Amino acid sequence: MSETTPESVAVIGLGAMGGAxxxxxxxxxxxxxxxxxxxxxxxxxxxxxxxxxxxxADLAGTEQVLLSLPGxxxxxxxxxxxxxxDSVRLIVDTSTSDPRTSxxxxxxxxxxxxxxxxxxxxxxxxxxxxxxxxxxxGAAPQTVSTAAPLLDAITAGGWRHMGGPGxxxxxxxxxxxxxxxxxxxxxxxxxxxxxxxxxxxxxVAALNSGSGRNAATDVNFPRWVLPxxxxxxxxxxxxxxxxxxxxxxxxxTGTAMTVIDATRRAWQEAARQLSPDxxxxxxxxxxxxxxxxxxxxxxxx
Numbered sequence: 595m596s597e598t599t600p601e602s603v604a605v606i607g608l609g610a611m612g613g614a615x616x617x618x619x620x621x622x623x624x625x626x627x628x629x630x631x632x633x634x635x636x637x638x639x640x641x642x643x644x645x646x647x648x649x650x651a652d653l654a655g656t657e658q659v660l661l662s663l664p665g666x667x668x669x670x671x672x673x674x675x676x677x678x679x680d681s682v683r684l685i686v687d688t689s690t691s692d693p694r695t696s697x698x699x700x701x702x703x704x705x706x707x708x709x710x711x712x713x714x715x716x717x718x719x720x721x722x723x724x725x726x727x728x729x730x731x732g733a734a735p736q737t738v739s740t741a742a743p744l745l746d747a748i749t750a751g752g753w754r755h756m757g758g759p760g761x762x763x764x765x766x767x768x769x770x771x772x773x774x775x776x777x778x779x780x781x782x783x784x785x786x787x788x789x790x791x792x793x794x795x796x797x798v799a800a801l802n803s804g805s806g807r808n809a810a811t812d813v814n815f816p817r818w819v820l821p822x823x824x825x826x827x828x829x830x831x832x833x834x835x836x837x838x839x840x841x842x843x844x845x846x847t848g849t850a851m852t853v854i855d856a857t858r859r860a861w862q863e864a865a866r867q868l869s870p871d872x873x874x875x876x877x878x879x880x881x882x883x884x885x886x887x888x889x890x891x892x893x894x895x
Contacts, residue, residue, distance in 0.1 A: 603625075603658040605626055605644070606659060606663065608638070617644070626644045629647050629648075658682075661688060665835065666689075670699065673685060673687075677706045682708055684708065687712050690714045690770070690836055692763065693732075693760035696732060709741065711733040713762050718827055725747065728753070728754075730761075731745065732763060733755070738755050770837065777875065777877055784797055815878070828873070841854055
């Protein structure tokens, strides 16, 4: 296997996350090729200094590829095309995918002398733009170092090797299930406080000074729910999907997961009521409407 060139990479998937990662890599001195079927996404990437191509075949000569795709179906479609390019030696998949898909693709890649790393990320478009994402990495121990320069670049060193292929996506799905549960629980807590005519902003601030503090109270509610901005860049359909996948993980182990299953029901209802591309924080609106206590912005009547 030839050495990869840390300063050169192709990014496939130039949406909110992939586009931000590609732009960040350019700002840090990397030479970045980009591909996305969306002309709008390509145009934004070009404005950020990415050289775009019109087909995956045009990436011939590239050794490193970073994927940022909607899910396992898209990753499964793209990777075989990449394996047909003799130049590719490393594929880092930052998509949130099914762990079983990652295991299978890692084996397929190894048969072509290519390293496949599942490295789903957390931190949203703002973290991607700043290069401060967290990444949960699944790969054979002897191959992780191959991906380290690229992982360092997109996370400022904030990545963790979780185990073999698929373990990165197991961790990411559990992370998202915890996030989803925290937002839903925080929404109900604020509803209860509102029933006592308490101010939602003061309640959340107080919770953040106590042991109930979590990412939902610290970030999601002050930044998106209480002000009603809802522009995180992550859609409710994907969070509902991720919670479903987390429940599937639990089922595959034969373990009963009552809390995660209740979280799934809350997010399924949110996905049913909201448009697929609605901001995932709007689950608080659905919960507020069902309580009859709060307005859709999450504030007191």
